[in-house]
Amino acid sequence: MTGNTLFDRLVAAAGPTWHSYTRHDFVLRLADGTLPEAVFRHYLIQDYLFLLHFSRAWGLAIYKSDTLAEMRRAQGLVAATLDVEVGLHVEYCRGWGIDPAAMAAAPEALETVAYTRFVLDRGLAGDRLDLEVALAPCIVGYAEIAAERMADPATKLAANPYKSWLDMYAGAEYRALAEEAKVALDEQFARRGGEGRLPALAATFAAATRLEADFWQMGLDAAR
Amino acid sequence: MTGNTLFDRLVAAAGPTWHSYTRHDFVLRLADGTLPEAVFRHYLIQDYLFLLHFSRAWGLAIYKSDTLAEMRRAQGLVAATLDVEVGLHVEYCRGWGIDPAAMAAAPEALETVAYTRFVLDRGLAGDRLDLEVALAPCIVGYAEIAAERMADPATKLAANPYKSWLDMYAGAEYRALAEEAKVALDEQFARRGGEGRLPALAATFAAATRLEADFWQMGLDAAR
């Protein structure tokens, strides 16, 4: 396994669970434009609620930092989320006819509660490496999902209402953020890890990946 | 509202959500003996996994204690769970043909993750009162559920395979534990609360109650 990043090893250890998330029906239908709009709207609303807990998770990471550099990276992600992403998300949703106030007041779906609180609990019960591993299926996974769809001939960008979503996560800016997250995992594994930790980290990663797949499924179920 | 306990006020604030949990179809069918056994087995396995996080929650409560008395109450609940309940549960499940090792290795259901991690997050983000309020639908609710079923003419105890479950939670010992939990809520509300906190506590209580209802529903869904 020499040369592999921690992220690659976690993906390998997750086995078919990984593709059950990254190649979930929700993703495939988003890419070919056949995803019902009601499904996407439901996802967008829950994703907004997710973002708030995502910010809390990186706030927690500031607390759990050992070095100024670690603190600054976490603070950068909180700032990017609260100062930029939340606003962009609100605007994007408005474009989909979703009222910001209604979105903020929407009840959290079971799947949203499960994934966000699982991440926070791993981060509090474990250390910062546990926290970042639990967040990796989301941060790094979205970049991989978008890149894979963009490279797939089945993907249709013309007249696809979800094209901007794919563009964003396949874009250079998001890709850089995902790469940074992978590098951070390796740095922390060097400093806080060791082979003995692999099984527990792999279990966390696989559980988080399953919860992400449930998050896609939530949208499909809600529309039924 | 004078004279009401905090628990009563939280139940009142939860409105119909409370009965959607305490009078859930799972409960009614358990009481009249028509609940499919596969449903109950699924519930038992997830309830075992729940117990482990329940112990973690009371361990957290020890950490969050301000007084020796608060510490001792939490430690008593951890001890009762780890030293007694876990063993009883394993034996009870064996009677239902559930292998202890298989149970310990069973994957956590989405509903189990959602409820347990929600409770732990409330306990860590908030204070001990937030934690105990999030746990109240479980601790106090089970006593109320059993008492209500026992008083219901539709309940059939003869030849009901779930009779021992009802007996346990309707029993004097469990009732005393539930009463103690209600008293503790009032004590903490006096020392750490105030009317201004009611809306946030009520939101936590209602969310936890919804997650408990989802936990019942999980069993029914799994059997489908």
Next chain:
Amino acid sequence: MTGNTLFDRLVAAAGPTWHSYTRHDFVLRLADGTLPEAVFRHYLIQDYLFLLHFSRAWGLAIYKSDTLAEMRRAQGLVAATLDVEVGLHVEYCRGWGIDPAAMAAAPEALETVAYTRFVLDRGLAGDRLDLEVALAPCIVGYAEIAAERMADPATKLAANPYKSWLDMYAGAEYRALAEEAKVALDEQFARRGGEGRLPALAATFAAATRLEADFWQMGLDAAR
């Protein structure tokens, strides 16, 4: 007590402990320019180490937020500390002949450990109000200290090497930050408090104030 802010009530409850901190010998000698420079240098180095844990405390506050507004206020304070203050502090210390690398590598004094970890523990064991109350003697106290010294005829600004320190904390920018912290305490007390919480909050505030006084004393002791 109607009309008083929570901060005013906490100061009143702290009794003489408050002035043992705000009118500590360190402060009076800083204001009249007679503080030995070695004392101030020792203080500056420990204050740098304090800043890192101060950032961690506000990172924790992001995690402990219930609303987007709460998150943003905490994030603003982390950003102000990590993006601005840490850099300013390093430059200021360089002016006092303190090497940045040596400062970052300096061992934490007992008093620094005690105050910073006390704050973090209150924040984790309690809720965000507990955390902000533990931080208030620092945030609000520094503004009060500087204002009081500036109004004192015994203070000598001419040829006082500590003038810039007084100017900073007596300045409009810092005063506004302190006022904001007082308002936030009142908002949180309204939403998460109640009279029953006063004794515990007052105990936290008084303990934190004592630890701040110990922090001043540390400098004086170190120079002996």
Next chain:
Amino acid sequence: MTGNTLFDRLVAAAGPTWHSYTRHDFVLRLADGTLPEAVFRHYLIQDYLFLLHFSRAWGLAIYKSDTLAEMRRAQGLVAATLDVEVGLHVEYCRGWGIDPAAMAAAPEALETVAYTRFVLDRGLAGDRLDLEVALAPCIVGYAEIAAERMADPATKLAANPYKSWLDMYAGAEYRALAEEAKVALDEQFARRGGEGRLPALAATFAAATRLEADFWQMGLDAAR
């Protein structure tokens, strides 16, 4: 370093800091019976306050457990502390003329705050291994201190008012508990560690050891 326990390696990494704690003047004078009684009384009172936070630390360890076995070990230590040790300590102190109520109401010394909150913060910011490493100088150290004194010809047990203290920590029961703690460190290092973690763990261990030495010094200083 093969064959060494993690504890041995942490002691080696701490260098002279370790003996500055285990062979502190307080310890040597306790062993030869020349420690002023007022010093010991001050220590006893602060040690009682320490015990409460020690219980909180093991409560936190329950929360931070990954397995039932880990939970049970932590719960056993909370139970031993709250159900047995606290009571024994109160009785022992009564024998030294210390009133239980006065002891419970005594203000925490700076050194007590520093050590206990440092441990809790390491435990919350890090994982359970960080927590147990921060506790090791106390748990394992006391057994080593007592054993070393018992083997030292300078130690005088006849007419030594502190003989029972030495007997307790040199006794088989306490020695077994310390051995268990060392084994637990190795188990966790195998499962959660790796060589890369050594420097950070060693820094935590050394800092905790220094704070323990400060705790001894506190008694001597208080009597001056």
